[in-house]
Amino acid sequence: MKVTVPKRSLADTLAHVERVVPSRSSNPGLSLLRIDLRPGSIELSGSNMDIDIRARLGADVDGTSSHAVIAHVFGMVVRSLPAEDVELEFTDNELRIASGSYTTKLQLVAAASAPIVSFPDSFEGIIDASALHSALTAAKYAAAVADFQAVFRGVKLEFGEDRLRAVATDGFRLAYYDVSAQSGLRSDVIVPARSIEELIRILGDGVVKLSLSEGQLSVEHGSYALNLKLMDGSFPDYERVIPKTFPVSITLGAARLAEAVSRVSLLADKTANNRIDLFIKDGIATITAEGNFGRSQEELQVTQEGSDSEIALAYNAKYLVDALGPVTSDVKLQFSGSGSAPSMVRDLGNDSYLAMVVPLRTN
């Protein structure tokens, strides 16, 4: 069977699918891309066990057949093709790819060797893609990357009646982001942060269809469908640890603060949590760091509430900079006390976002 598709759209689609399909795996079937030819379309699908992905590409197919090929080899060849169109010709055991003066023959594998992935036909929920994008992007940095209890490596999605909250924490910091959404789902689920990243990448304009079934959240958006495997375990009761009273708080430009913290932290001791110290008094925030190579300091004018007080705290510089990332304009930093009493990061231009950072113990 022979089919012609534009190189650009095939290459772009494959790039998304290839990010999920492992290029090396102890289970060789997992590195396969399944190709289903259907009247009018080509479907490309694969899985890494945590995520199943399927992409659909319109094409002049007039028949039905299924094949599998090593995903990263197919992707590498398609990206290098010289002409605007690609001709794909499938035989029982070979895929012939021709473009301009170039041709190649890749070995095909029986479609049955590739992972079997299936996606729901109907979806009970819907959400705006750009709202979902904002929520996921703003929360996911706070998830742990490794060496933590599994649930800390996930992002919790709280689907409420008229709201979706995405929340993540690694125990030392927390971030959540609320969007108004009548998603049609009423459930709390935890999705691995790595899967959330892949979901973010396919989100464009329009709506996302959602479906929850045993152990997975299924998503359809544009030409992509994903099954995201859910995590077991119970997410920490984070509302309980968010402080309510703040003797001191300051307001200033978020970018200015993030740059100053990054700069000062260059001299921080990398072996001591990349510690920077923050001292606030009389409307001046002084950031300092000290390490093997010397000492650095920056002073920023801030609007201080609780101005008769002073406060001295220490942070992991990276945690503070990460927490400031989603803040679009001015940030309000609220200090609940000294020692390791948590500090809150609020975006004065957008109350959807809230972050918490636990200061370092300093003695």
Add this chain to the structure above:
Amino acid sequence: MKVTVPKRSLADTLAHVERVVPSRSSNPGLSLLRIDLRPGSIELSGSNMDIDIRARLGADVDGTSSHAVIAHVFGMVVRSLPAEDVELEFTDNELRIASGSYTTKLQLVAAASAPIVSFPDSFEGIIDASALHSALTAAKYAAAVADFQAVFRGVKLEFGEDRLRAVATDGFRLAYYDVSAQSGLRSDVIVPARSIEELIRILGDGVVKLSLSEGQLSVEHGSYALNLKLMDGSFPDYERVIPKTFPVSITLGAARLAEAVSRVSLLADKTANNRIDLFIKDGIATITAEGNFGRSQEELQVTQEGSDSEIALAYNAKYLVDALGPVTSDVKLQFSGSGSAPSMVRDLGNDSYLAMVVPLRTN
């Protein structure tokens, strides 16, 4: 002593010096940057034993003193500074750096701990910087990167009466580039390819001053001075191995050929020298490769001389692509025979450049 300089020019200058000075070394003195304050200028210098570098920066200095600081720490801090100007204040054991609201104090080390580097005051030779840039860039890729006899990791500079030739070979390929130059030097020297790369980076407009002394080539250009340590050993007699007669040769666009070879080689067997096969007959060049994942092929129309003959050769794809890199327009590929008889690569738009590639043995 206190001095103010523009951040931009200090950061740019440091970037060059830092590329030479190792950030880690078993000899801690080598990771130091020496800073010499002189009336009207700051001099920054360092060494990695193969290359000494000195950069001069105009500045409002009104005294003389010498210091040393860990180069990569100083560079990292300077790159992050917030304001356009930097104030540097030197005391006996601290360098205070202030820019905008930021200040830092770095530990200084006695200047005597840094490598002692000295540069000639007078130069017996001169060469145009852009001509030198062309020659070095076009030849250096053919030098070996590792696992070869030392002399193959160098670039030979042949300073003749009215010509400079830069030539490199790793035994499997060769490249040279000639420029007209009355350099004032009459000598052949071999410079490590890694040092040639650093020299290329500082070359801009204008002239380069040259001086040869015991074991080193010294270069002064703009605000930079370099001493490049020379390599011992005798360079192979490469002229002897360049074939003189070519039963077949072809002409075509160099970029078109390089792209086709790169594309076809994606399916080549990486464990078998990344082999591609070239078959020429009746004005058609057919490039093929075969590996574990399949087979690929591309056909190109070429202008063929020796058109009653056909020729079949195999190459390491990377060697062919590298050799085509400096060719600006059409390339003439000349084949001296079958088997591993060398092939020549000539730039039809520029006869300064010549490259040789030894084909792979195919049996």
